Amino acid sequence: xxxxxxxxxxxxxxxxxxxxxxxxxxxxxxxxxxxxxxxxxxxxxxxxxxxxxxxxxxxxxxxxxxxxxxxxxxxxxxxxxxxxxxxxxxxxxxxxxxxxxxxxxxxxxxxxx
Amino acid sequence: xxxxxxxxxxxxxxxxxxxxxxxxxxxxxxxxxxxxxxxxxxxxxxxxxxxxxxxxxxxxxxxxxxxxxxxxxxxxxxxxxxxxxxxxxxxxxxxxxxxxxxxxxxxxxxxxxxx
Numbered sequence: 603x604x605x606x607x608x609x610x611x612x613x614x615x616x617x618x619x620x621x622x623x624x625x626x627x628x629x630x631x632x633x634x635x636x637x638x639x640x641x642x643x644x645x646x647x648x649x650x651x652x653x654x655x656x657x658x659x660x661x662x663x664x665x666x667x668x669x670x671x672x673x674x675x676x677x678x679x680x681x682x683x684x685x686x687x688x689x690x691x692x693x694x695x696x697x698x699x700x701x702x703x704x705x706x707x708x709x710x711x712x713x714x715x
Numbered sequence: 716x717x718x719x720x721x722x723x724x725x726x727x728x729x730x731x732x733x734x735x736x737x738x739x740x741x742x743x744x745x746x747x748x749x750x751x752x753x754x755x756x757x758x759x760x761x762x763x764x765x766x767x768x769x770x771x772x773x774x775x776x777x778x779x780x781x782x783x784x785x786x787x788x789x790x791x792x793x794x795x796x797x798x799x800x801x802x803x804x805x806x807x808x809x810x811x812x813x814x815x816x817x818x819x820x821x822x823x824x825x826x827x828x829x830x
Contacts, residue, residue, distance in 0.1 A: 611816070620749065633817075635817065644820060644822050644823065645806065645808075645818075645823075647790075647814075647817040647819075647821040650796065650815070650816075650817065658815035658816070658817055660817065668755070690758055692719075692758075692760060694760075699816070700816050701748060701810070701816060703762060703765055704762075704763070705762055705816060706759055706761070707758035707759065708731075708750070708757065708758055708759040709758045709759060711758070
């Protein structure tokens with residue numbers, strides 16, 4: 603069974619731009635979560651989607667948003683990019699919302715110049 | 716509040732040595748879930764093990780074993796006979812209903828295994 607896939611793997615943007623990252627979960631998994639990883643803050647939870655609805659949200663500004671499609675694929679969007687948004691963005695999928703184990707993709711490395 | 720502490724920031728061992736990674740957690744919930752993930756240089760977080768709070772049985776899986784002790788709020792992970800391919804950053808994580816089951820990660824322990 604194929605794992606979680608994320609596209610693109612690498613991205614370079616400039617301040618003020620916006621970016622969209624994509625995540626395809628493991629087949630049959632219906633929950634998708636997003637995490638941001640930076641050297642300073644470590645791994646932080648952004649949000650979780652299940653059945654096309656945001657079920658949980660971390661402590662990030664409204665510039666960070668996401669959505670989930672009917673096939674469980676998810677996208678996250680960051681508007682008005684700041685230098686501090688440079689990070690590895692990791693997507694994780696699980697069978698359902700709640701206690702199921704989350705399996706991660708390879709991440710998208712975003713660099714903001 | 717909940718918190719995961721990995722006091723060891725870096726560990727260096729020689730191949731074939733055993734190594735234990737420490738994890739201490741804080742939570743007020745009586746039901747919670749603990750995880751260990753491995754992050755090799757490629758960046759992907761690889762799931763290793765999971766333990767539910769209501770199951771304190773410790774197990775061995777190949778070269779991996781873990782020691783879950785609720786009395787000390789610790790969930791330590793041991794690699795037996797370490798190999799160079801074990802070199803990675805290891806993260807301990809906690810989830811429970813209080814966080815909506817989002818993973819709350821420790822800062823990670825960087826393990827370097829040298830030949």
